Amino acid sequence: MNEDDVVNSRFGEHRFIVMIASVVVIAILLVSLALSMYISSGAIQVDLSRPAAEEARERAAQNTTITTTQDFPAEGEINADVYKEFLKLYDGAANQATSPSLFAPEPLSNSALRIDDTQ
Amino acid sequence: MQKIVLVGVLCASLVAAFFAVGADAEDIVQPTTAQVQTIRDNCIDISANLDRIYANDALVRVNQGRAYDVLTSSLMQPLNARLVLNGSEAGGLVITTNTYQQQVSSFRTSYQQYERLFADLREINCSKQPAVFYEKLQEVRFAREDVRNITRDIQQTIKSYRAQVAQLRKTEQEGAQ
Numbered sequence: 001m002n003e004d005d006v007v008n009s010r011f012g013e014h015r016f017i018v019m020i021a022s023v024v025v026i027a028i029l030l031v032s033l034a035l036s037m038y039i040s041s042g043a044i045q046v047d048l049s050r051p052a053a054e055e056a057r058e059r060a061a062q063n064t065t066i067t068t069t070q071d072f073p074a075e076g077e078i079n080a081d082v083y084k085e086f087l088k089l090y091d092g093a094a095n096q097a098t099s100p101s102l103f104a105p106e107p108l109s110n111s112a113l114r115i116d117d118t119q
Numbered sequence: 120m121q122k123i124v125l126v127g128v129l130c131a132s133l134v135a136a137f138f139a140v141g142a143d144a145e146d147i148v149q150p151t152t153a154q155v156q157t158i159r160d161n162c163i164d165i166s167a168n169l170d171r172i173y174a175n176d177a178l179v180r181v182n183q184g185r186a187y188d189v190l191t192s193s194l195m196q197p198l199n200a201r202l203v204l205n206g207s208e209a210g211g212l213v214i215t216t217n218t219y220q221q222q223v224s225s226f227r228t229s230y231q232q233y234e235r236l237f238a239d240l241r242e243i244n245c246s247k248q249p250a251v252f253y254e255k256l257q258e259v260r261f262a263r264e265d266v267r268n269i270t271r272d273i274q275q276t277i278k279s280y281r282a283q284v285a286q287l288r289k290t291e292q293e294g295a296q
Contacts, residue, residue: 042231046181055174056181074197078205080295083288090194090281097186098274102179103267107172108260113165115150115157115253 146261150253158249165245173237180230187223187273191216195280202287211283219276226269233262 011018038044048057072086110116150158158165195216202209236259245252 042227045177045231045234046184048177048181053174053177055171056177059175059178071193072197072201074200075204076201078202078207078291080288080292082201083284083291086194086198087281087284087288090190090284093186093190093194094277094281097183097190098277102183102270103176103263105260105264105267107168107175108256108263110154113168113256114161115154115165117151117154 147254147257150250154253155249158252159246162244162246162249166241169237169241173241176234176237180234183270184227187226190277191220191223195219198284207287212280215276215280215283219273219280222269222273222276226266226273229262229265229269233259233266236262 038047044050047053070089072089076082106112195212199209199212199216202212236255240252240255240259243252243255
């Protein structure tokens with residue numbers, strides 16, 4: 001029995017373990033890649049199923065103000081009535097997208113967090 | 120002469136850009152002794168408040184993203200396509216739609232930056248590192264201000280698109296009479 005035969009027979013003995021180890025390593029690499037893409041793409045920030053977003057999830061369940069906007073047909077004639085119909089849909093959707101208090105600075109102000117210098 | 124003016128404008132832009140980038144770092148102030156003590160004393164309340172704001176912002180971000188997407192995919196793009204199919208003038212609306220999409224993309228990026236800074240802030244133990252906490256809080260405020268400014272730009276573009284459509288409608292009505 002030469003050296004190659006010895007190596008082959010040892011590999012043969014442990015090939016199941018080697019296969020399992022390889023599968024685990026490949027799985028870890030793929031999961032790491034997927035997680036890094038999940039974080040870098042920003043998907044993590046809109047994923048309310050995370051344990052850290054429990055409070056947001058509860059609020060989202062209570063929030064029923066968002067309504068589905070009907071799609072405007074991309075085909076058809078153009079006249080004043082069509083514009084009127086479009087503007088009606090547009091105003092409804094625009095109301096949901098615009099709010100003057102979005103990301104207002106007040107919640108993070110010193111007074112809101114009660115870290116005023118005067119205290 | 121024109122070259123000198125051009126170089127001058129370029130230099131001025133570079134200097135302005137340099138100061139604009141550095142402005143946030145310069146604006147960060149150290150907390151006073153009283154503030155440090157207040158942060159240390161109220162650490163639990165402050166952390167609870169931040170958790171609430173963080174959760175609320177996550178929800179706002181999801182809802183805003185959805186609302187912004189609906190405007191383009193369900194309304195702006197179909198109308199633009201319909202106008203093009205009918206041979207009507209849609210150039211202005213297409214440009215506004217592109218601007219809007221770029222702004223929404225900027226919103227996503229700036230919110231991502233804001234969320235990361237906020238997450239870092241929540242990791243800081245405010246009772247042990249009140250000064251570090253306060254400095255990070257200010258960074259979060261600047262990032263939040265960036266997000267707010269972009270949402271305002273988006274709102275302006277939404278209004279602009281509407282005004283353009285209203286103008287087209289008016290032109291169509293006048294043409295029909």
